[in-house]
Amino acid sequence: MTISWHSYQADAYFDELIADNGLPRPGAETVISHFGELSDAEIEARKAAAEAEILSMGITFSVYSESEGSIDRAWPFDIIPRTIGLREWMTIEQGLIQRVKALNRFIDDIYHDQNIVRDGVFPKTLLADSKNFRPECVGVDPPLGVWAHVCGSDLVRDRDGTVYVLEDNLRVPSGVSYMLENRLVMKRVFPELFENISIQPVDDYPSQLYACLASLAPPDVDYPEVVVLTPGIYNSAYFEHCYLAQQMGAELVEGSDLIVGDDDCVYMRTIEGLGRVHVIYRRIDDLFLDPEAFNPDSVLGVPGLLRAWKRGKVALANAPGAGVADDKVVYTYVPEIIEYYLGEQPILRNVPSYRCSDPEQRDYVLGHLDELVVKPANESGGYGILIGPKSTRKERDWFAEQIRKDPRNYMAQPLLILSTAPTLVDLHVEPRHLDLRPFILSGLQTYVTNGGLTRVALRKGSTVVNSSQGGGSKDTWIVNDDES
Amino acid sequence: MTMLSRVAEHLYWMARYLERAENTARLITANANLILDLPKNIRPGWESLIAITGSRELFSEHCPATNESSVIRFLIGDQRNPASILCSLRFARENARTVRDIIPREAWEQINELYLRANDHLANGLSARRRFGYLKDIILGVQQLAGIAAGTMSHDAGYEFYRLGCNLERADMTTRIIDVRYQDYEAEVAEAMRPFENILWMSVLKSLTAYQMYRRHRQAAVTRLDVVEFLLKDRAFPRSTRFCIDEMADCLRNLPRSQKPLELLGPLDELIDGCCASTLAQEDLHEFIDKLQIRLADVHTAVKICYFEASVVGEGGATSASSQAA
Numbered sequence: 001m002t003i004s005w006h007s008y009q010a011d012a013y014f015d016e017l018i019a020d021n022g023l024p025r026p027g028a029e030t031v032i033s034h035f036g037e038l039s040d041a042e043i044e045a046r047k048a049a050a051e052a053e054i055l056s057m058g059i060t061f062s063v064y065s066e067s068e069g070s071i072d073r074a075w076p077f078d079i080i081p082r083t084i085g086l087r088e089w090m091t092i093e094q095g096l097i098q099r100v101k102a103l104n105r106f107i108d109d110i111y112h113d114q115n116i117v118r119d120g121v122f123p124k125t126l127l128a129d130s131k132n133f134r135p136e137c138v139g140v141d142p143p144l145g146v147w148a149h150v151c152g153s154d155l156v157r158d159r160d161g162t163v164y165v166l167e168d169n170l171r172v173p174s175g176v177s178y179m180l181e182n183r184l185v186m187k188r189v190f191p192e193l194f195e196n197i198s199i200q201p202v203d204d205y206p207s208q209l210y211a212c213l214a215s216l217a218p219p220d221v222d223y224p225e226v227v228v229l230t231p232g233i234y235n236s237a238y239f240e241h242c243y244l245a246q247q248m249g250a251e252l253v254e255g256s257d258l259i260v261g262d263d264d265c266v267y268m269r270t271i272e273g274l275g276r277v278h279v280i281y282r283r284i285d286d287l288f289l290d291p292e293a294f295n296p297d298s299v300l301g302v303p304g305l306l307r308a309w310k311r312g313k314v315a316l317a318n319a320p321g322a323g324v325a326d327d328k329v330v331y332t333y334v335p336e337i338i339e340y341y342l343g344e345q346p347i348l349r350n351v352p353s354y355r356c357s358d359p360e361q362r363d364y365v366l367g368h369l370d371e372l373v374v375k376p377a378n379e380s381g382g383y384g385i386l387i388g389p390k391s392t393r394k395e396r397d398w399f400a401e402q403i404r405k406d407p408r409n410y411m412a413q414p415l416l417i418l419s420t421a422p423t424l425v426d427l428h429v430e431p432r433h434l435d436l437r438p439f440i441l442s443g444l445q446t447y448v449t450n451g452g453l454t455r456v457a458l459r460k461g462s463t464v465v466n467s468s469q470g471g472g473s474k475d476t477w478i479v480n481d482d483e484s
Numbered sequence: 485m486t487m488l489s490r491v492a493e494h495l496y497w498m499a500r501y502l503e504r505a506e507n508t509a510r511l512i513t514a515n516a517n518l519i520l521d522l523p524k525n526i527r528p529g530w531e532s533l534i535a536i537t538g539s540r541e542l543f544s545e546h547c548p549a550t551n552e553s554s555v556i557r558f559l560i561g562d563q564r565n566p567a568s569i570l571c572s573l574r575f576a577r578e579n580a581r582t583v584r585d586i587i588p589r590e591a592w593e594q595i596n597e598l599y600l601r602a603n604d605h606l607a608n609g610l611s612a613r614r615r616f617g618y619l620k621d622i623i624l625g626v627q628q629l630a631g632i633a634a635g636t637m638s639h640d641a642g643y644e645f646y647r648l649g650c651n652l653e654r655a656d657m658t659t660r661i662i663d664v665r666y667q668d669y670e671a672e673v674a675e676a677m678r679p680f681e682n683i684l685w686m687s688v689l690k691s692l693t694a695y696q697m698y699r700r701h702r703q704a705a706v707t708r709l710d711v712v713e714f715l716l717k718d719r720a721f722p723r724s725t726r727f728c729i730d731e732m733a734d735c736l737r738n739l740p741r742s743q744k745p746l747e748l749l750g751p752l753d754e755l756i757d758g759c760c761a762s763t764l765a766q767e768d769l770h771e772f773i774d775k776l777q778i779r780l781a782d783v784h785t786a787v788k789i790c791y792f793e794a795s796v797v798g799e800g801g802a803t804s805a806s807s808q809a810a
Contacts, residue, residue, distance in 0.1 A: 232582075253488060254490065257489070272487075
């Protein structure tokens with residue numbers, strides 16, 4: 001028995017690899033034919049090999065439990081790659097660059113003259129109520145004028161194949177280490193596939209990230225000391241913090257390792273004494289960064305860090321306050337933001353959205369709660385969301401009340417029918433829903449990962465791709481479709 | 485390669501807790517054997533172990549009765565006793581977890597499994613019949629870890645901190661054992677015990693796995709004075725105080741900025757040199773060992789200030805350190 005593509009049914013959805021006529025999409029031909037030729041025994045062997053690789057590389061994510069402390073779980077991985085044709089990808093890449101450029105301009109403007117508010121494009125009230133607007137950051141000029149150095153934007157595809165940006169993660173987006181490890185696993189398990197097609201490499205991300213971070217160092221520094229600041233071993237992304245630090249040859253530090261001196265410079269405590277730190281890739285949320293400036297109870301942060309940053313003695317990536325643009329309601333303004341700052345039409349589309357702050361749109365949302373997806377402005381990781389068609393009456397009533405109480409904090413979107421890709425389920429293939437998180441680096445230069453992290457909902461019919469809720473991942477191949 | 489103070493500190497404490505667990509396991513094993521060898525009226529009992537581990541107050545607070553089972557439970561599995569074997573292994577594991585990316589994978593797995601096994605089979609440790617195997621497993625587990633560390637970890641600054649912690653804890657534990665045993669047997673039962681002196685001091689040696697080595701190096705009878713001399717001064721036996729101090733000096737010489745803690749080792753060495761067990765009266769020996777322990781604690785403090793607390797207490801604060809960093 002081999003995989004039978006003829007019985008693969010993804011009719012109700014847009015499938016990433018197989019077109020409606022049952023033929024492979026551009027770029028997917030080799031993958032489809034190769035997997036179709038593998039025997040069951042071979043598929044099982046490859047699957048086992050991939051799982052063994054994942055275990056031996058120690059690719060894990062942590063789940064914290066009261067009884068057993070932190071448990072590392074192996075990262076669920078599907079061996080059938082998700083392919084995207086290079087030509088389509090180049091457009092997406094341009095769209096991402098455009099988007100992040102505009103968002104950085106927006107953040108910089110918000111913390112300076114607020115021209116966009118003055119010109120009536122962006123309402124002042126939204127800013128006043130924003131949970132991620134940091135008054136402490138007003139007037140600060142971060143290096144190169146960039147605030148969001150590392151952005152992870154979630155892309156989805158609807159039934160008709162249109163690519164939408166679902167959200168932009170501008171605070172501390174994670175997942176890039178899985179993208180890198182997935183590729184390593186695939187290269188070891190399916191080397192023959194890499195010989196036969198041109199797949200765009202992803203391995204240079206750590207050096208691109210290092211270059212981006214180093215470009216933020218104060219100008220008089222020849223050899224900048226770059227560190228990765230982690231909340232510690234109990235953070236679910238600790239594996240990634242370790243991984244990136246190792247790959248960049250940067251020190252992995254915790255808040256207690258750093259100290260701000262009387263000269264407002266940041267130092268790390270080493271056995272040789274104090275060593276100056278120039279750039280901090282911080283993986284700690286704004287409010288925990290500096291107990292002096294923000295949450296006084298934070299033990300994760302470094303007292304005085306914000307002061308050091310404001311005086312330009314240290315660069316923080318991402319800059320504090322960058323999250324102001326990482327707000328689901330601000331998201332609805334991104335097309336306007338792109339037009340306002342760049343004078344261009346957006347290349348990538350936003351999911352059509354209703355703003356509950358607008359009375360007319362709010363009425364529509366309240367009348368159609370059973371069809372829409374309602375999102376609070378400032379949650380991440382899929383928390384606090386109402387999925388209308390799957391909701392109960394009680395849940396809808398609760399959301400209606402919340403929306404009336406605090407309309408600015410909610411937006412709604414029609415439920416997208418996410419695209420699928422063939423995924424191995426007990427030696428045959430079934431369609432499973434997925435999304436894509438590319439990472440965009442903005443420093444002296446802009447860099448977009450070739451593809452990104454494809455997250456797949458492994459449960460049948462599910463559209464929840466989060467690893468904590470039954471999600472897994474696939475390697476993402478940007479394939480040169482001109483060659484095949 | 486930079487070594488963060490925090491990482492160095494975790495490696496140091498990981499080693500200390502592991503060493504502590506091993507030494508406590510040795511102590512219990514030796515005492516149990518000793519009790520079996522002595523006539524009922526002069527059996528030393530188990531209180532002395534509480535004294536050796538320096539937990540008399542804590543013990544009397546939690547355990548109303550002093551008997552074999554209460555002492556054993558307290559020393560092996562009591563979560564309220566931070567020096568119990570189980571707590572020591574747990575602390576070692578928590579320290580190791582934080583530096584997982586620095587230590588070899590096998591080392592982490594070994595520590596993790598050692599703790600889990602010790603915890604799962606705690607009942608064996610409390611049972612007189614199965615205790616020996618349980619404690620042996622812990623001793624060998626820690627020894628195995630020392631092998632993994634020596635054989636697979638880069639012998640860089642991190643390894644030196646591991647060795648430093650191990651030897652400081654070991655030196656401290658050896659002086660404790662000498663002190664308490666010495667007191668025990670010089671008390672009023674001394675006369676009744678005289679015929680058993682040989683056996684008693686053999687048990688001291690055995691608690692440190694020193695019996696065979698002692699025999700090889702000193703073809704003398706097992707007497708109190710000879711044993712004390714051997715355990716304090718022998719240059720070749722790895723659990724003697726002198727040997728541990730030599731090791732610590734070696735570690736420190738391989739580390740940067742080690743002048744201060746190294747300076748404290750010299751007088752310690754002289755102190756041991758100057759000690760002549762045969763001329764020391766009972767109280768004097770006790771005082772002498774007190775002095776040794778205080779000096780060892782001073783070394784720990786100096787290491788802590790020098791390496792783990794960069795700038796917090798250092799004179800001049802961060803500003804002076806910035807010129808040092810430049």
